[in-house]
Amino acid sequence: MASDLEFSDLEELIKLAGGRNSPFFPLIQATSGHHVRMDGTDVVTFGSCDYLGLSQDPRVKEHAVAAIGAFGTNTYGAQVLCGRTVLHDAVERHLARIHRKERALLFPSGMTANIAVITTLAGPGDTVINDRSNHVSLLMGSRLSGAEVRTFLHNDIERLERLLVACRNRRRRLIAVDGLFSADGDFAPLDRIVELADEYDALVVVDEAHSFGVVGPRGLGVADHFGVLDRVDVVVGTMSKAIGSVGGFVVSDAGVHNALRGLAPFYSNSRGAPPAVVGATLASLELIEAEGVGLRARLNKNVQHITSTLRSMGFDLLDTRSHVVPLLVGAEEETLSVARRLRDHGVFLAPFIPPAVPKKRSRLRIGVTATHTSKQCELLFRALEKVAPPIRASARSARIVQSPDRSGSRDCTVIKLGETMEA
DSSP states (O other): OOOOOOHHHHHHHHHHHOSTTOSSSOOEEEEETTEEEETTEEEEEOOOOOTTOGGGOHHHHHHHHHHHHHHOSSOSSBTTTTOOOHHHHHHHHHHHHHHTOSEEEEESOHHHHHHHHHHHHOOTTEEEEEETTSOHHHHHHHHHHTSEEEEESTTOHHHHHHHHHHTTTSSEEEEEEESBOTTTOOBOOHHHHHHHHHHHTEEEEEEOTTTTTTSSTTSSOHHHHHTOGGGOSEEEEESSSTTOSOOEEEEEOHHHHHHHHHHOHHHHTSBOOOHHHHHHHHHHHHHHHHHHHHHHHHHHHHHHHHHHHHHHTTOOOTTOOSSEEEEEEESHHHHHHHHHHHHHTTEEOEEEOTTSSOTTOEEEEEEOOTTOOHHHHHHHHHHHHHTHHHHHHHHHHHHHHHTTOTTOSOSOOEEOTTSOOOO
């Protein structure tokens, strides 16, 4: 996401975010499941993206240790030379098979994977169209590609179609969207997006970072949820969320795969992921395939419990339909203040302030997991009840001031390389 945040505003927010119990850059000293020692204080975290709890699974840890025993703590170099082990190969084959795509490719992170895809597939003479609520990596990749960049208000399909009509004479059209939007918790309407892509001959790139493993009948993300995975050209994902590891991946046909291997510096000039990381990733993927139905059922039970309870308490959760639960506050100062007070009550939530979200639309993000216990959920409810009145009041004000334009931006943006992005 982007906003009209100025440097002077940023300096003020940095001052507000400092001091005791700052919600930014906390020092993690010990962990035990969701119990975390943070800056010398014990808290229960609802601020992670470990949606299935697999980063703490003993079987995943054992595979990470075994991989070090087999291959050491690092690879010999970039994957294009001597940094690709049988573990890397097994992960890529697994990802390609479960997505029913021809190829998969590993990257250092989901962010680098997104940038690599956009900059490889688009260039001068092309147009990349982004949802304004996309992850910053998709927007960065679009700018770096040298293509014309257009944006549409969040999930505004009518505007997307108008943009496709306007750029139908461009060499190539590329639609880039998050599957599940990380600050809002809602889905991209991929069923409608792929129809427009077919009609206007556009490529579709979907970032399933927050949805892989947890959304859809097979846990493959929002494209799986809508039954359109076979109509999405490129799927990007990350190991740092539900998989409980580190790294990014791209699943595509052989043509895109070969282009990325040969043309994307984020792949060719980056060292292969360390063996421990790839070993953990492979173990998690196998667990998701074998036990994913049960894990997702536990996750969805917690999501239903938390969202229904918080809405009954009067909190504004926007239009979330997932394990990403935004709790709208509004003012940046109040959002940071609430995050501090929650830590005083033993709960950590992740604050989202500009430039991650539009000004006056700041929020706390609750990351629900399959392994949160009912006791931990009750602690969350009690802590929020103690700081609830100012949250509910400021959230209602934010809804009134900002509705209906949730992006905080003007609805017409053309971006060229070197220009400022208005999105």
